[in-house]
Amino acid sequence: MRSCVRCGNALSTQGWHCWSCDWQPPSTSGIVCLAPELIGDHDGNQASLLREFAHVEDRNFWFAYRRRLIIEALSRWFPQIESFLDLSCGAGKFLDDFRTCYPAATLVAADRCVDALREVRREYGFSCLQMDPMHLPFADAFDVIGAFDVLQHAASDGIVLDQLRKACRQGGGIVVTVPHQRTRRLRGNAPRAPEARYTLPALIRKVNAAGFTVVHSQTFCTLALPLMTLSMSKQRTRPFPMAVGDHRRRGPILNDMFGGLCMIERQLEKGGVRFANGDGALIVAVRRFA
Ligand SMILES: [Zn+2]
Numbered sequence: 001m002r003s004c005v006r007c008g009n010a011l012s013t014q015g016w017h018c019w020s021c022d023w024q025p026p027s028t029s030g031i032v033c034l035a036p037e038l039i040g041d042h043d044g045n046q047a048s049l050l051r052e053f054a055h056v057e058d059r060n061f062w063f064a065y066r067r068r069l070i071i072e073a074l075s076r077w078f079p080q081i082e083s084f085l086d087l088s089c090g091a092g093k094f095l096d097d098f099r100t101c102y103p104a105a106t107l108v109a110a111d112r113c114v115d116a117l118r119e120v121r122r123e124y125g126f127s128c129l130q131m132d133p134m135h136l137p138f139a140d141a142f143d144v145i146g147a148f149d150v151l152q153h154a155a156s157d158g159i160v161l162d163q164l165r166k167a168c169r170q171g172g173g174i175v176v177t178v179p180h181q182r183t184r185r186l187r188g189n190a191p192r193a194p195e196a197r198y199t200l201p202a203l204i205r206k207v208n209a210a211g212f213t214v215v216h217s218q219t220f221c222t223l224a225l226p227l228m229t230l231s232m233s234k235q236r237t238r239p240f241p242m243a244v245g246d247h248r249r250r251g252p253i254l255n256d257m258f259g260g261l262c263m264i265e266r267q268l269e270k271g272g273v274r275f276a277n278g279d280g281a282l283i284v285a286v287r288r289f290a
Contacts (some may be wrong), residue, residue: 001139005034005131016137029118035132038112050119054091061259062221062279067094068266069220069282070146070175071101077215077284078144078173081105085145085167087133088112092120094148099124108142134159138167148177149280152197161210165287173286174212178203180219180281200281212285218269219278224261228279 002011009020016032017024026033033039057063074081081102086095089109099107109126111117117128131137133150145164151157164174181197204214221228231254265275 001141003137003139005135005137010139011137028114029121031114031117031121031128031130033114033130034137035112035130035135038132039114039130050091050116054093054119054123057091057093059255061224061255061262063093064259065221065262065266066148066177066280066282067097069218070094070148070177071097073175073216073282073284074098074144075101077286081143083142083144083169084108085110085138085142087145087147087164088150089120089126089128090116092124092126094146095120095126096124105143134163136163136167140169141167143169143172145172145174146176147174149179151176151178157206158210161207161212165211168287170287170289173215173284174207175282175284176203176207177280177282180278198281200276200283203281203283207283207285211288213288214283214285216284217282219275219281220265221262221279222275222277223265224258225277225279227258227261 002016003009004011004016004018004021004023005025006023007018007021009018011018013019016034026036082104083106084098084102085108086098087110089095089111092109095107095109098105107126109117109120109124109128110131111120111128112130112132114130117130120126121128133147133154134156145167147160147164151160154160168174178198181199200217200219204217207214269275
């Protein structure tokens with residue numbers, strides 16, 4: 001079910017016009033903007049850099065490894081998915097991988113950045129919605145929702161989790177990634193935005209408290225973390241232009257080396273090794289119904 005983000009009225013017609021409060025969200029390039037007040041607040045996603053960011057997201061070991069872990073988690077916990085919402089689709093690379101694994105699923109690509117969505121729509125043809133993660137216009141609408149590095153940017157991660165629970169169908173759930181607490185990231189692409197850090201137990205408590213049951217949790221990029229920290233500290237001494245993914249840029253040799261460490265880490269995990277630290281944390285949770 002869809003609802004008006006302004007008044008909460010259930011929308012029964014195909015479009016987004018609300019007959020109760022008469023709000024008609026603006027649209028641009030075929031993308032409905034449900035949070036027009038956030039357009040322009042791009043976390044540094046300048047339009048001219050979006051295609052370059054797509055390249056970084058495609059090649060960088062961190063993005064590639066995160067995509068792989070998410071797909072593995074989805075395959076294990078949600079082998080049947082009919083509908084999927086990517087709450088912060090970025091350049092759309094994850095959804096492209098997702099579509100390969102779940103070709104029949106209905107996909108919605110969401111982001112706060114309408115310029116990013118325009119690129120995603122042009123490149124992949126996904127259905128796109130510009131929206132605020134704290135005001136989702138959905139109830140019982142998706143089998144699974146992905147919130148990949150979303151919570152740390154929200155003014156209230158509790159509100160985002162409440163919205164995710166409301167938007168999940170019975171039997172459905174969420175996959176969430178966040179930066180792990182011990183990470184020391186560079187002053188990055190959103191210097192003014194608050195960016196929370198999470199420990200795995202604290203994240204699990206928050207997600208459980210929001211009405212989910214966490215079924216899987218892990219940290220990732222553990223083996224690469226010392227080298228990443230060293231590499232970042234070297235970058236810190238250089239001029240730092242505000243560009244998306246600057247702290248993810250690597251030379252190809254270093255990038256391959258980091259990617260190799262991630263593959264070793266994954267093999268160790270499959271052999272039963274459990275890592276407590278890491279650059280990021282990932283959880284899978286199923287919505288509880290009373
Ligand atoms: Zn309304």
